[in-house]
Amino acid sequence: MISALVDHIRRYVSLDEQEVALLAEYIEVLEVKKKGFLLKEGEVCKANYFVIKGCCRSYFITEKDTEHVHLFAIENWWITDYSSLERKVPSMFYIQALEPSILGVLKRDKQDALFAAIPQLEHYFRSILEIALAAAHMRIKYIYSQSGYERYHHFSTSFPEFVQRIPQYMLASYLGFTPEFLSKIRAGKIS
Amino acid sequence: MISALVDHIRRYVSLDEQEVALLAEYIEVLEVKKKGFLLKEGEVCKANYFVIKGCCRSYFITEKDTEHVHLFAIENWWITDYSSLERKVPSMFYIQALEPSILGVLKRDKQDALFAAIPQLEHYFRSILEIALAAAHMRIKYIYSQSGYERYHHFSTSFPEFVQRIPQYMLASYLGFTPEFLSKIRAGKIS
Numbered sequence: 432m433i434s435a436l437v438d439h440i441r442r443y444v445s446l447d448e449q450e451v452a453l454l455a456e457y458i459e460v461l462e463v464k465k466k467g468f469l470l471k472e473g474e475v476c477k478a479n480y481f482v483i484k485g486c487c488r489s490y491f492i493t494e495k496d497t498e499h500v501h502l503f504a505i506e507n508w509w510i511t512d513y514s515s516l517e518r519k520v521p522s523m524f525y526i527q528a529l530e531p532s533i534l535g536v537l538k539r540d541k542q543d544a545l546f547a548a549i550p551q552l553e554h555y556f557r558s559i560l561e562i563a564l565a566a567a568h569m570r571i572k573y574i575y576s577q578s579g580y581e582r583y584h585h586f587s588t589s590f591p592e593f594v595q596r597i598p599q600y601m602l603a604s605y606l607g608f609t610p611e612f613l614s615k616i617r618a619g620k621i622s
Numbered sequence: 623m624i625s626a627l628v629d630h631i632r633r634y635v636s637l638d639e640q641e642v643a644l645l646a647e648y649i650e651v652l653e654v655k656k657k658g659f660l661l662k663e664g665e666v667c668k669a670n671y672f673v674i675k676g677c678c679r680s681y682f683i684t685e686k687d688t689e690h691v692h693l694f695a696i697e698n699w700w701i702t703d704y705s706s707l708e709r710k711v712p713s714m715f716y717i718q719a720l721e722p723s724i725l726g727v728l729k730r731d732k733q734d735a736l737f738a739a740i741p742q743l744e745h746y747f748r749s750i751l752e753i754a755l756a757a758a759h760m761r762i763k764y765i766y767s768q769s770g771y772e773r774y775h776h777f778s779t780s781f782p783e784f785v786q787r788i789p790q791y792m793l794a795s796y797l798g799f800t801p802e803f804l805s806k807i808r809a810g811k812i813s
Contacts, residue, residue: 550741
């Protein structure tokens, strides 16, 4: 069941069959229905989630009581709230499945023992964190330097598989504009 | 010279005296004058920089030919462009000293050998990357959910040492508003 995760880890570090068996003891597999929650605002985040199949998002509620989409994750992406996970403080985010999803779950209270058992996972997670941090910084750059139209085209070119699977109003929220603006872009009324 | 870095690493992992000596062989110490550059747009970023003493910023040039401040780093912070460093592509950012600065330099071409020599550094960097990623995600949340006034107060409460050392127009740029708006906040004209 965790073969997708094993394949992903092996892109970065080696894992022998004994380590794969060990990994399977630490990673729980969780099936979540569409719209099911992995985390809600106010809860302490307890795990890091690897998407084996499906699609999830994190979002927060603004002062105006609207949802703002913060992140998406499809197959081979991890999703969590590191602020809450590592500092054990209540989260400001929700994490929710957008499709029926299968997740590999690394619980925080098992993480240290897993890294002690398979030390090369430190390298794996360091590598994916570098990629995630680079992506977050590029996103901040684009918020301040691209127009809404440019952000949409950059995102849809970089991540076409997301655009097909994600409800349009969520994509608009993630990109920081209204669904009406996205409709106009897609209708060719804004360029 | 790298004792500040050794102390910082020891907050996360143990380092014996032999490892400290080894670390000193891998980390170069660089003195940079005020306004000196560690990276310029178009160059491939070659190193990760630990601020032993001083203050640096990264910034990019917008289409309107203005500087937008992206990050600050003071003592005990690392600064680099992971996108460029890991993918070996030209950077979109500048990294510049704002004060005469002393930096510990981990060159990318020495990094793998250093991690092989002192494997617990994988854990150290994984830990600081988690913190940096959590900070980047909170920053994105605040861009979309806080007013300029709220962002200024949150930043000045969280990082008072930055506010004292950083030119006000750079702080305004980092927070996403004009120097005039910041002057009004500080004069109590906006609340």
